[in-house]
Amino acid sequence: MKIRLNGNEIEVGGGKTLLDICRENGISVPTLCHHASLAPQARCRVCLVEMDGKLVTSCSTKPREGASIITNNEHVMKARRLNMELMVPQPSCRREDDLEVCGIYEEVGMKGARFANIKEYKPDLGAAVIRDNNKCINCGRCVQVCGEIQGVHAIDFASRAHNEHVTPYFEKNLASVACIRCGQCILNCPVGAISERSHIDEVLSALADKDRHVVAQVAPSIRAALGELFGMPTGTLVTGKTVSALRRCGFARVFDVDLGADITIMEEASELLRRLENDGVLPMITTCCPGWILMMEFFYHDLIGNMSTCRSPHEMLGMLIKTYYAKKAGIDPKKITVVSIMPCTAKKFESTRPELGSGVDFVLTTRELGRLVKMKKIDFASLPDEEFDPALGISTGAGVIFGATGGVMEAALRTAHFLATGKELGRLEMAEIRGMDGIKEGKIVLNGKEIRFACAHGGANMRKLVERKDDYHFIEMMACPGGCIGGGGQPIYRDPDTLRKRTEALYFADRASKLRRSHENPVVKQIYKEMLGKPLSEKAEELLHTHYVKRDRF
Amino acid sequence: MRQTKMEALEKARSMGPEAVLELLGRKGLEGRGGAAFPTAKKWRASRDAPSDERFVVCNADEGEPGTFKDKFILRHNAETVVEGLLLAAYVVGAKRCFIYLRGEYDYLRPRLQEQADSVLARAGMDGVTIEIVRGAGAYICGEATALLQSIQGFRGNAMQKPPNPTTCGLWGRPTVINNVETLACAAQAVLFDDWDANLRLFSISGNVKNPGVYEFPLGVKMSTIMDVARPARRLKAMSFGCFGGIMPVDEGMAITPEAICMEKCHHGAYSIILMDETVNVVDISYSIAKFYCYESCGKCTPCREGTVRMLNLLKKVREGRGTKKDLQTLQELAAHIQETSLCGLGQTCGNHVLTSIEHFPGDYEYYLKKGKK
Numbered sequence: 059m060k061i062r063l064n065g066n067e068i069e070v071g072g073g074k075t076l077l078d079i080c081r082e083n084g085i086s087v088p089t090l091c092h093h094a095s096l097a098p099q100a101r102c103r104v105c106l107v108e109m110d111g112k113l114v115t116s117c118s119t120k121p122r123e124g125a126s127i128i129t130n131n132e133h134v135m136k137a138r139r140l141n142m143e144l145m146v147p148q149p150s151c152r153r154e155d156d157l158e159v160c161g162i163y164e165e166v167g168m169k170g171a172r173f174a175n176i177k178e179y180k181p182d183l184g185a186a187v188i189r190d191n192n193k194c195i196n197c198g199r200c201v202q203v204c205g206e207i208q209g210v211h212a213i214d215f216a217s218r219a220h221n222e223h224v225t226p227y228f229e230k231n232l233a234s235v236a237c238i239r240c241g242q243c244i245l246n247c248p249v250g251a252i253s254e255r256s257h258i259d260e261v262l263s264a265l266a267d268k269d270r271h272v273v274a275q276v277a278p279s280i281r282a283a284l285g286e287l288f289g290m291p292t293g294t295l296v297t298g299k300t301v302s303a304l305r306r307c308g309f310a311r312v313f314d315v316d317l318g319a320d321i322t323i324m325e326e327a328s329e330l331l332r333r334l335e336n337d338g339v340l341p342m343i344t345t346c347c348p349g350w351i352l353m354m355e356f357f358y359h360d361l362i363g364n365m366s367t368c369r370s371p372h373e374m375l376g377m378l379i380k381t382y383y384a385k386k387a388g389i390d391p392k393k394i395t396v397v398s399i400m401p402c403t404a405k406k407f408e409s410t411r412p413e414l415g416s417g418v419d420f421v422l423t424t425r426e427l428g429r430l431v432k433m434k435k436i437d438f439a440s441l442p443d444e445e446f447d448p449a450l451g452i453s454t455g456a457g458v459i460f461g462a463t464g465g466v467m468e469a470a471l472r473t474a475h476f477l478a479t480g481k482e483l484g485r486l487e488m489a490e491i492r493g494m495d496g497i498k499e500g501k502i503v504l505n506g507k508e509i510r511f512a513c514a515h516g517g518a519n520m521r522k523l524v525e526r527k528d529d530y531h532f533i534e535m536m537a538c539p540g541g542c543i544g545g546g547g548q549p550i551y552r553d554p555d556t557l558r559k560r561t562e563a564l565y566f567a568d569r570a571s572k573l574r575r576s577h578e579n580p581v582v583k584q585i586y587k588e589m590l591g592k593p594l595s596e597k598a599e600e601l602l603h604t605h606y607v608k609r610d611r612f
Numbered sequence: 613m614r615q616t617k618m619e620a621l622e623k624a625r626s627m628g629p630e631a632v633l634e635l636l637g638r639k640g641l642e643g644r645g646g647a648a649f650p651t652a653k654k655w656r657a658s659r660d661a662p663s664d665e666r667f668v669v670c671n672a673d674e675g676e677p678g679t680f681k682d683k684f685i686l687r688h689n690a691e692t693v694v695e696g697l698l699l700a701a702y703v704v705g706a707k708r709c710f711i712y713l714r715g716e717y718d719y720l721r722p723r724l725q726e727q728a729d730s731v732l733a734r735a736g737m738d739g740v741t742i743e744i745v746r747g748a749g750a751y752i753c754g755e756a757t758a759l760l761q762s763i764q765g766f767r768g769n770a771m772q773k774p775p776n777p778t779t780c781g782l783w784g785r786p787t788v789i790n791n792v793e794t795l796a797c798a799a800q801a802v803l804f805d806d807w808d809a810n811l812r813l814f815s816i817s818g819n820v821k822n823p824g825v826y827e828f829p830l831g832v833k834m835s836t837i838m839d840v841a842r843p844a845r846r847l848k849a850m851s852f853g854c855f856g857g858i859m860p861v862d863e864g865m866a867i868t869p870e871a872i873c874m875e876k877c878h879h880g881a882y883s884i885i886l887m888d889e890t891v892n893v894v895d896i897s898y899s900i901a902k903f904y905c906y907e908s909c910g911k912c913t914p915c916r917e918g919t920v921r922m923l924n925l926l927k928k929v930r931e932g933r934g935t936k937k938d939l940q941t942l943q944e945l946a947a948h949i950q951e952t953s954l955c956g957l958g959q960t961c962g963n964h965v966l967t968s969i970e971h972f973p974g975d976y977e978y979y980l981k982k983g984k985k
Contacts, residue, residue, distance in 0.1 A: 098772065099772075099911075100772040100912070100954055101911055101912050101913065101954075102912075102913050103912055103913045103914055103952050103953075103954075104913075106952060113951055113952055115772070115954075118772045137948060137951065137952050140914075140944075140945075140948050140952075141913045141914055141948075141952060144913055144914065144917035144918055144921065145913050145917060172941070173917075173921050174924070176920060195913075196910070196913070196916065214767070215767060215769075215910065217910065218750065218752075218906070218907065218908060218909055218910045219904075219905055219906060219907065219908035219909075219910050219915075219916060219919060219920065220905065220908075220910070220916055220917060220919070220920040221910070222909075222910025222911070222916055
């Protein structure tokens, strides 16, 4: 059909909203409540455009044949501006915030405050995710994402009119409801009303303490995302710069969590083989993702027996730092502070689990590390590339792909095949479990037996896969869309192609690795030889494995 | 409000759905909830929408301040309403019928349930059910999309249209929603040859000695209404519920949608709140603003954030702290909320401000001057 867009006649396909049409034609329209992959809510009313003289929300309106659309006259701009004024009576944007809403202030030409601020809420302070409803503009994206993409439904709207606010159910705190701490709400908050519970202050005081030996360990997916915070193109690998930035922040050692991932693989692959051989509980489900563990404990605790007992990679490495490394380096473990740099807010909660002991002291998200680097006035982009510290710093490509959905599965199968048959798996890259499909599956033959496996990313997909779990022997669960590269602690992104680009960077790092199988890592071999013996040994069980609990939702 | 005693349904079934639609269209039955949409057109759209299942809903969530005609009908002629509901179900081909009853009318429910059961038993329609759903006290749930959300167990939020409930309502299926009076009228229009499309139930209240529900034809003179309602003093203003706006009383005026529209007001369900000379219209506007500030569902920005700002400005004016600029801001806000809100509540919630400032500038002047003394 034909329409007129700002006076120009254009041909448009059916079924498209005015917002899609505007953006396809290079016309910017501000949005706040719009989420590219969810149904339009038409709540915020800042995407207004004029259709045949009447104001309509472009996110939810499809054009009529011959309609005339105006996106930029004073009528439109004034209405957008007034709705922004009503939502954010006192706009303020500090430069370091880089909030989505700041760009919209400029776009609509916000002026000084005309209306008084009327919000008086107590902040909701959890161990992982914190919320400040005084900043909230009720766009509802957190509610939509928590419910529809993550399948968690921990938060929703309560009360009416100007008292309407987002809250966990029964007006409880996030910390006392069935929230899986995935932090996807943070990524979708345009005003910074939801954020991680920051550990920056604690880390700074540890770094300032001359008696403490502060060690950083860096998760695989940080290197594919941290550069975005410093204006580098999405998908830039910044492994070396991350290491040198951490050294300049004052960390005594910088280790690669990939090594923890390699050890996780040794343990997890062995556990899978043991279950297969001894008629153990199947399917076995991976436990690298603390968001999934919380979902299991809240909603599916009948699956506790299916869960691998392996700790997550950074918890494993944390324990090894405080035992193996401490002994090698001759440092009192009590004087070591382990700081994990994670793409994840749920890891903050995980580090407080009593059953895991004191392997990890603090967790910084990718965003917090970015903030720390900026606080220290380090010019990230011009840093030299440095190597991880060697004692625990050699890792494989298998460890690095942990950051992408399907990666744990792929790495585990590479090693399981070798451990079970003594031969390497013929192919290294498993296309069937790569990519952004919500649930992916495949099969391999192991000693004549067919092993079926599947992986899910995003909470709602995990719930779907739980329903079909009995079709498989081995399942990987990742709570965040895309896996850890899309984690709730990662840089906030607006381009929907971001996850794909970050994932490609990780697969590039895998291909570029000399070692691509966890069981080939010489440090792994050395640690087993010198301390752990073999996978699933008594010592390994003590340091590297854990158990789970049933949690009440109410 | 004559009773139809099952004869309307019987007649409809002998005529067939098409003939009923044609008859209602010819007789000119319009919705009585306020929007005056042609009933036959609504039913036909629902009947023609492809679906495996359809629903009909009686909207008995009468929440507009000053409106009480549906309560009157439910107390005195509920069986005709239920018959109209079944008639609608028959015409569109629905099995599940709902009556969404205002929370505050819960005391009517036991008797209504008995009457619904009784009519249903006598109707002998296979597999048809009627469920009474009690509202929980939210004004917004009288709005069709919010009402459907509430029936489905969701938060009573208004939803963006399209899709219209008529073709995509409860559980994504075609759903007819009609007001109590509309359904009663549908039964009457089918049965009685002398049924008059021009008659309306008026809810009259305010500074009068005889408030109540009256039946008048459209075009009735204001003086006729005053004769029966009997104001004690000279009347100054009238408000059409909360949403319709406030206009001066003119005894010679004939009450028609067009005449009311001329004064920038909306007739709605013909609930007229009459005010005499002792009233300052700003006070009324303030009360109405308070109402909206409590009853907005909170979903869309202009209504959620704008209603409270309108209230605060009116409060300021009433306290004698207002300025001419505040009145301009009030007008700007009211017009903006109406223009950019999602549903009918937001799109009408500024009427009282706009019309009162236009028709009664003296009342605002009184408060502006009061502050300067």
